[in-house]
Every structure is written in C-alpha cells, then in structure tokens.
Amino acid sequence: MGGCVRDLLCGIVPKDFDIATDATPEQIRKIFKSSRIIGKRFKLVHIFNRSELIEVATFRSGENILNDGDLIKDHSGKIIRDNIWGTLEEDTFRRDFTINALYYCPSTQKIEDHNNGMKHIHEKIIVSIGDPQKRFSEDPVRSLRAIRFSNKLNFKIDKAIKEAIYDKGHLLSSISNARLFDEFCKIFLNGMAEKNFNKLLSFGLNRYLVRTDPELNEYTYNVMIEALRNTDKRLHNDQSVTPGFLIAALLWPQLVEASKQKGEINLRKYFRSMDRILREQQKITAIPRKFHGYIKDIWVLQLKLHSRIGKQPYKTLKHPRFRAAYDFLLVREKASGESSYLGNWWTNFQKNDNNIKKSLIEKLHEKNKEESFKKFGFSEELR
Ligand code: ATP
Ligand code: MG
Numbered sequence: 001m002g003g004c005v006r007d008l009l010c011g012i013v014p015k016d017f018d019i020a021t022d023a024t025p026e027q028i029r030k031i032f033k034s035s036r037i038i039g040k041r042f043k044l045v046h047i048f049n050r051s052e053l054i055e056v057a058t059f060r061s062g063e064n065i066l067n068d069g070d071l072i073k074d075h076s077g078k079i080i081r082d083n084i085w086g087t088l089e090e091d092t093f094r095r096d097f098t099i100n101a102l103y104y105c106p107s108t109q110k111i112e113d114h115n116n117g118m119k120h121i122h123e124k125i126i127v128s129i130g131d132p133q134k135r136f137s138e139d140p141v142r143s144l145r146a147i148r149f150s151n152k153l154n155f156k157i158d159k160a161i162k163e164a165i166y167d168k169g170h171l172l173s174s175i176s177n178a179r180l181f182d183e184f185c186k187i188f189l190n191g192m193a194e195k196n197f198n199k200l201l202s203f204g205l206n207r208y209l210v211r212t213d214p215e216l217n218e219y220t221y222n223v224m225i226e227a228l229r230n231t232d233k234r235l236h237n238d239q240s241v242t243p244g245f246l247i248a249a250l251l252w253p254q255l256v257e258a259s260k261q262k263g264e265i266n267l268r269k270y271f272r273s274m275d276r277i278l279r280e281q282q283k284i285t286a287i288p289r290k291f292h293g294y295i296k297d298i299w300v301l302q303l304k305l306h307s308r309i310g311k312q313p314y315k316t317l318k319h320p321r322f323r324a325a326y327d328f329l330l331v332r333e334k335a336s337g338e339s340s341y342l343g344n345w346w347t348n349f350q351k352n353d354n355n356i357k358k359s360l361i362e363k364l365h366e367k368n369k370e371e372s373f374k375k376f377g378f379s380e381e382l383r
Helices: 003-009 025-031 088-092 117-123 132-138 141-153 159-174 177-188 193-202 218-236 243-259 267-284 289-306 312-318 322-336 341-351 354-362 366-370
Strands: 019-021 035-038 044-049 052-058 071-073 079-082 102-105 110-113
Touching: 003 102, 003 117, 025 035, 025 044, 025 052, 110 117, 132 141, 132 159, 141 159, 141 177, 141 193, 177 193, 177 243, 177 267, 193 218, 218 243, 218 322, 243 267, 243 289, 243 322, 267 289, 289 312, 289 322, 289 341, 312 322, 312 341, 312 354, 322 341, 341 354
Parallel strands: 019 052
Antiparallel strands: 035 044, 044 052, 071 079, 102 110
16 A cells, blocks of 8 residues: 555556555454564564565554544644554545545455545645644654655645645654655655655755754855766666765765864864764754764775875775775865865775875975865865
C-alpha cells in the first residue's frame, strides 16, 4: 500500500513495499518467526525475510475516538500516540495524501481507493486527506513530505496544502531531532536534493533541516547548492553518498564565517567553532555519532589541502578521508567561482608518480606558502 502503489502507477520503481493488514501486531508477530514489534507512538512489525526487511502496519482508525487512551495529542494538536486498530477504509483517512492512500489487495488483485487517489495521480496533484491545516498541525512533517513527493513525482501541490505549509511549517521546530534527521536523509539523499532544497527555501522550511542565517548570502547558497548537486550527481552515477559529507558542506559557510579574523582564517577560532557548529545543528537534526569524526576530518583537511609544504601533501594524500576532503574542495571552488588552481594541483598530485609529485611540490614558490590561505580558495570565501 501507500508509496509503492503510487510509485508503480507513476512508472517509478518503488524503493520498498509497505504492507498494511487487519491483523494486529501481536497476531503478525505470531505468524512470522523472524519478526519484531517496533515503536511505541506507532506500533509496527518488522518482518525479516532473507536480506529484506518488510514493514507491516495494522489498519488504524482515526480521530473519532478522541477519548480513547490510545490516541493522544499534545496542546498543538500533534499526535503523540496512535494505536487504535480499525478497518481499511478507516485507515485510509489517516494517510497524509490521497495519492498515498491506495491499497493493492493481492487476493482480489484490485486497488482500493477511497479518497480519489487514482484521479489525483492522473491529474498529477498532491491533495491532502482532510483539512491540511489540521492534518499538518497533527504532524508537521507532512509539509516536508508534500515537498518531497511533488519533486519526486513532478506533481503540483494543491493550493490548500501550500497554505498549510506557510501556516503550519513553523511547527517543525517541535519535531524531534531524530525524526528530522531521517527526513533530512530522505529529502537530500534521494537524487533530488537540489530541487528539494530550492522548494524548501521557497516555503521558508530549509532552516528546520539545516541551521543557517535567515538571510542566506550568495556564497552560503552557492556552497549548499553545489554540495547538493554533487550529491545528486553521485546518486545518478550509482556512487556512494553519506549524510556526513553533506552536513560538512552545508555547515561549511558557518565555519568560515565563525573563523574569520581580519580577512583571514583564525585557526584558534576554526578549531573552536567546529564542535559548536555541530552541536547547534545537532539540536535540529540528530547527527549520528559515527559522522562527527568524519565531518571534522573533512573540515580539518581543508586546511591541510591548503598547506602543501614539505612532506605534508604525502601525509594528506594518505589520510583515509582525503578523497572526501578533495571532493569537497572542488565543491568549494565551484561555489566561489574562483579558479580551480588548488583543486587542479591536487588532481595532478594524486594521479601522478613520485617524480612528478616531487616536482609539483618544488614548483610551489615560497610566496605561495605564505599566502596559501588568502590566495587559493579561501580568498573568495573570506570576503
Ligand atoms: P517513500 O517510501 O517513497 O518515501 P512512502 O509514501 O512509501 O514514500 P513512507 O514513509 O514509506 O512513505 O510511508 C508509507 C505510507 O504511510 C505513506 O504512503 C502514507 O500513506 C503513510 N504515511 C507515512 N508517513 C505519514 C505521515 N507523516 N502522515 C500520514 N501518513 C503517513
Ligand atoms: Mg515507503
């Protein structure tokens, strides 16, 4: 049901198949040996089938049972617990958008459509089930989902939803950082990052996923877009992507800004700001521990890529994060519109043999060493 039926009808290969049933989590758990019940707010069953994980949800009924202890909302109307079982039809009314409320029944081989989902797929429009003002208050993440689906499917967003995004988008600040990190990954690591970012920006929602100044200056915007574009390109080429790289890149302009002193990078400030900037982002979207070292490595390596004295370039090249740091250097150069002198130097240095490596270092003039921060790469960024 849901996303996979929608995607198949739109000619897209679904990334997973969500299953919904009238069996309760406990009943499902009994039938499938290798399964477990997850979640509290929203109980689901994970069934493990060879290397695959299948998520199974039980049909839920909606809000007509407000007094029941299993559906609990907070003061803003956000649902915090929701485990009242219901029928398929009732379940459809709890889905976010009509196009996501299609159920393919394997025994009748028919699609159950109680909310005009098929019609809206044909009309290429995202329409809310129920009043979006109310539905987006219940769960503000639906704003992000509307934006993501509209780009993924190339669908328009219904006017009432647009208004709800403007009116209720600010409620995203109440969503847990763990959930927003998941959304961050879904929205920026799906091959549509650039488009998604621009749409988020047009609704003013970008700041709920990435900490930035309300007024994005041109350089900040350029770095972000180049990094997102780079991620999209890698995904289209079946190359690996990590949220770590993207976070390092998206927060980079803040690090430069925080380390600025008299038109130069102040190293003391630089090192001190790294943890603070990560901590502040962490308040919005959790950043799993394993990425912290990676992000800081990329940042520290930016300095090392600039200083190419003596044996330093050999050491830098051997660093396990060299490749990521070099890729990021290229992103920075593109974003600042500066000549790619330093990037080209490293491109040559890594691909050539020892003799050429040696001469590349020798060719660097004394003058370049002194001016390395200002002259190559950082100068545009420090403006
Ligand atoms: P994709 O997997 O491509 O991101 P999807 O539509 O399958 O898209 P999931 O997050 O896998 O999205 O959710 C499966 C289904 O559960 C959705 O199609 C939708 O019907 C419902 N759903 C998910 N999140 C919400 C939500 N926040 N509010 C209401 N319904 C939701
Ligand atoms: Mg899905």
